[in-house]
Amino acid sequence: MxxxxxxxxxxxxxxxxxxxxxxxxxxxxxxxxxxxxxxxxxxxxxxxxxxxxxxxxxxxxxxxxSASWSQVEVVTPAGRRVLALDPLRYAMLRxxxxxxxxxxxxxxxxxxxxxxxxxxxxxxxxxxxxxxxxxxxxxxxxxxxxxxxxAPRRPGRTSWLQHFRGWWVETDGPTFDPGRAVLMDFRTPQPARGVSFGYVLPVSDRYALVEYTEFSPALLTDEAYDTALRGYVDLLGLDRAALRVREVENGVIPMTDxxxxxxxxxxxxxxxxxxxxxxxxxxxxxxxxxxxxxxxxxxxxAGRPPLPRPAYPGRHRWMDAVALRALDRGRVGGVEFFARLFDRNPAERVLRFLDGATTVAEDLAVMRSSPLLPMTGAVVGDAVGRLGGRLRRDRAPAPVSGAGSRRP
The missing domain is CATH 3.50.50.60 (FAD/NAD(P)-binding domain)
Known part of the structure; x- marks a missing residue:
C-alpha cells in the first residue's frame, strides 16, 4: 500500500x-x-x-x-429480407x-x-x-x-434488459455463409412480454456464433436459455449432434429510459x-x-478537458423512451416494430439511426415507419409520465443541510 x-x-x-x-x-x-x-x-x-x-x-x-459483413438478413415468420449495408458494414470484434x-x-x-x-x-x-x-x-x-x-440516477419509467446466451459452434463440413450475417431472426418463440430473436455471426463456413437474445423485463433460467438455443439451432436446420460447442457467452445489458x-x-x-x-x-x-x-x-x-459529447442526441433518447414504453405496454409487438423499421427504411438509414447519426429529416422518416396510433398513445403516455415525475420531484422535501455525503 x-x-x-x-x-x-x-x-x-x-x-x-x-x-x-x-x-x-x-x-x-x-x-x-x-x-x-x-x-x-x-x-x-x-x-x-x-x-x-x-x-x-x-x-x-x-x-x-474477427469478421465483417456487407450484407445481413432480417428474418420474420413472413419471410427473409437481405439488406445491403454499403457503405457501412456489420463487424465482429472479440x-x-x-x-x-x-x-x-x-x-x-x-x-x-x-x-x-x-x-x-x-x-x-x-x-x-x-x-x-x-x-x-x-x-x-x-x-x-x-x-x-x-444504475441510472433514478429508475426509468421503463426498465428492460437485453439478455442473451450464445454458442460458438464448429462443424466438420461447410455449413455457414461467411459473406452474410443473420442480424435478427424473429422466428423464435416470442415471450409474453418482450421480443426475442436469434442471430448468426459466421467467422467461416464452419465456425460461427449462434445466439438467442431477448429484450424483456426479466432474466431466464440457465435451462431456459439452453432450451431456446437448442430450439433456434433446430430452426436453422442444423444437426445438433454434428455441432461442437467451443465456447459459451452470456450477457445482460440495461435497456432503460x-x-x-x-x-x-x-x-x-x-x-x-x-x-x-x-x-x-x-x-x-x-x-x-x-x-x-x-x-x-x-x-x-488539444489541451481541453476530456469531456466526450453525449452518446446520442436528446431527440433519440426521447424516441427510445417512447419505443420502450410502447413495447412494454403492449401497444406494439416487438416483431412488428422491428420488421417495419427495416421494411420501410433503407438499411443504412436504420443502422445510422440506431447509432445516433441520422438527421432530423431522417428521424421523421423513421418515425413515420412505426405503427402510428400505438406510437401516438405511447407518446402521450410518455408525456404524462414525465410530467408526473417532475411534479413528484418538485413536491419532494428538500434534503436536510449537512445530512448528505459525497459518493463516487
Whole structure:
C-alpha cells in the first residue's frame, strides 16, 4: 500500500472495454508525457465477450476484427429480407485483441496500474482523490474517467434488459455463409412480454456464433436459455449432434429510459453504460464507447478537458423512451416494430439511426415507419409520465443541510 497517493493527470477507474479503448486512443492521439493510472482489481485478458457493431471500414479497429459483413438478413415468420449495408458494414470484434492492444498501450504510455477496487472519488473541483474500498488513498488525479457499471440516477419509467446466451459452434463440413450475417431472426418463440430473436455471426463456413437474445423485463433460467438455443439451432436446420460447442457467452445489458449521469462531479467523467453509451432501444454500446474514447484522447491532445459529447442526441433518447414504453405496454409487438423499421427504411438509414447519426429529416422518416396510433398513445403516455415525475420531484422535501455525503 502506498504511504501517499500517486499524483497523475488522468485516472481510469475500471479496466474493461471502455478503458481499453481509451488507452489505445491515448496511445494514438494523446499528449506526450501524460501521467496515467489504471485502477481495477482485474487485469482483463482473453476472450470474455464479443462486440458486434456497424460502421465504415478503415478505422483503427480493422486489424482486430474477427469478421465483417456487407450484407445481413432480417428474418420474420413472413419471410427473409437481405439488406445491403454499403457503405457501412456489420463487424465482429472479440475482446482478446482489444485487451492486448490496451496492455501494449498502457506499457508505452508508462501508466501506473493498481490492482484494487476503487471506492470513493473525492472531487474538490481541482483534483480527485481516488480511494480504495477500505478508504485508503490510491491516486490524486486531475481527471477521472470512471467506467464502473452503475444504475441510472433514478429508475426509468421503463426498465428492460437485453439478455442473451450464445454458442460458438464448429462443424466438420461447410455449413455457414461467411459473406452474410443473420442480424435478427424473429422466428423464435416470442415471450409474453418482450421480443426475442436469434442471430448468426459466421467467422467461416464452419465456425460461427449462434445466439438467442431477448429484450424483456426479466432474466431466464440457465435451462431456459439452453432450451431456446437448442430450439433456434433446430430452426436453422442444423444437426445438433454434428455441432461442437467451443465456447459459451452470456450477457445482460440495461435497456432503460432512466437518466445516467455522465459528469457526477466537476472532474469525474463516466464512460460506457454508466455514461449513457448504451442505446436504450437496442442495448448496443460499443460504437458509442469507441466514439467517447476518440473524443477524450483528442480533447486531451488539444489541451481541453476530456469531456466526450453525449452518446446520442436528446431527440433519440426521447424516441427510445417512447419505443420502450410502447413495447412494454403492449401497444406494439416487438416483431412488428422491428420488421417495419427495416421494411420501410433503407438499411443504412436504420443502422445510422440506431447509432445516433441520422438527421432530423431522417428521424421523421423513421418515425413515420412505426405503427402510428400505438406510437401516438405511447407518446402521450410518455408525456404524462414525465410530467408526473417532475411534479413528484418538485413536491419532494428538500434534503436536510449537512445530512448528505459525497459518493463516487
Amino acid at each position: 502506498n504511504a501517499s497517493p500517486v499524483d497523475v493527470d488522468l485516472a481510469l477507474v475500471g479496466g474493461g472495454g471502455a478503458a481499453s479503448l481509451v488507452l489505445a486512443a491515448l496511445d494514438r492521439h494523446g499528449p506526450p508525457g501524460l501521467r496515467i493510472a489504471v485502477i481495477d482489481p482485474v487485469h482483463k485478458r482473453g476472450q470474455d465477450r464479443t462486440w458486434a457493431f456497424w460502421g465504415t471500414p478503415g478505422t483503427d479497429l480493422d486489424p482486430m476484427l 475482446s482478446a485483441p482489444v485487451y492486448d492492444r490496451a496492455a501494449e498501450a498502457e506499457e508505452r504510455l508508462g501508466a501506473v496500474r493498481f490492482g484494487a477496487a476503487a471506492g470513493a472519488l473525492d472531487d474538490d473541483g481541482e483534483r480527485v482523490l481516488v480511494r480504495d474500498v477500505d478508504g485508503a488513498a490510491l491516486v490524486r488525479a486531475g481527471w477521472v474517467l470512471d467506467s464502473r457499471p452503475r 432512466g437518466p445516467f449521469v455522465a459528469r457526477p462531479s466537476p472532474r469525474v467523467v463516466r464512460l460506457g453504460t454508466a455514461g449513457g453509451a448504451t442505446r436504450p432501444s437496442t442495448g448496443f454500446t460499443f460504437s458509442a464507447m469507441h466514439r467517447q474514447a476518440e473524443q477524450v484522447a483528442r480533447a486531451l491532445a
